[in-house]
Amino acid sequence: MDKQELGVFLRSRRERLRPDDVGLPPGPRRRTPGLRREEVAVLAHISTEYYTRLEQGRAPRPSGEVLAGIAGALRLTDAESDHLHVLAGTAQSRTGLHRRDVRPSILALLERLPQTAGFVMSAAFEVLAWNDLAAALMEDFAQLVPRDRNLARRAFLGPARADVPLYGISDAAEFRLSVVTQLHTTLARYPTDPEVTGLVDELRDTSPDFARLWERHDVQAAPMLTKTFRHPTVGQITVDCDALTLTDRDQHLVLYTAPPGSPDAEALALLNVLGTEAGDYLR
Structure with missing residues (x-):
């Protein structure tokens, strides 16, 4: 308790x-x-x-x-x-550390998904696994150390300018609110995990925006059903956003897709061909 x-x-x-x-x-x-x-x-x-x-x-x-x-x-x-x-303290509690190992079947699934940008995210917003299209749409996570693959840290402390939000997304404010609300619940589940407590302390100490949102104690944000990226090479891409909970490891499989035949689907297909060399956001 x-x-x-x-x-x-x-x-x-x-x-x-x-x-x-x-x-x-x-x-x-x-x-x-x-x-x-x-x-x-x-x-x-x-x-x-x-x-x-x-x-x-x-x-x-x-x-x-x-x-x-x-x-x-x-x-x-x-x-x-x-x-x-x-x-x-009346709910079934998790103890120790949040899991960061991804099931092999999920890793294989990421590679088999056609025309879909997908990645696996931990309970503390670290990108744990991704496919090539996700790297092309967002960034090449393989070039980053694990600490810098954390989307919460990049959303609040990243080097992107205010006029060039993280990955060019149009709902940057909503995403930051979602980060805060989910970290509230993650901290409650893993109160002794140093990765979780350290992340929350770092964000509260160094980001006034995070600290302000944290003090609201909200634990539920509106679901993000679509997301628009402004990519430096292929331009604006609006995708459907689905986050599937992997309950056994407290992780999320995030999938970005576009309706077949749409201009957004064509832009994703082009990115799939160009790969991570397509361009780079200001990070």
Whole structure:
């Protein structure tokens, strides 16, 4: 149970709600945003004293029933509710280090996918494996040391200028938000993994943008169904974006495809021929 992080998360969810969001009258003027602690306690059917101690990081581990009541009172999404259970220590927890070894069958699959840019990403956003088309579309990861293959680090600390975002993507702000929300859940699952804790500490200390987003304690971002790259050689390419969870290793297989016969599919096919010599983004 991460008492301090649980308390911060509860407070952040409480402060985003208004009385009318949960069917309560506005009441007298409020000095602070959001619901009062006693209002959450009433809605969750627990004592105000116990809920207050939870937010202050002083309460013992809550039961599943109590957490369900709090999740309902705070109108948590499924992802937020899952995160709540992880912080409270009532979810099935992972111990030790996040896995970075990729199944041989997935490595073989990457090479067999036709006209598809694909890569495998760890729970901490390190690109672990990729095919040739992904290297041509994004960058030649083989030329980078593992530390520099981390997309979270490159999104917030990379050398790209503000007017030339990472890989020329059009949704750079949305991607950064997704990085932050996913790292919140990764840190909760692997609180003793030095690669995870070190990455989060580095980003919080050196990126004001990351630090600002981190303090929001959001754990769910909108899904990215399409992504547009502005490639230096073949121009703008809009692709469908599918991320498949490899649950046994807590990794993601990310696939970029385009509808057959479309100009985007033709651009991908050209990249497939040109390979990594097609051009290079400012990195």
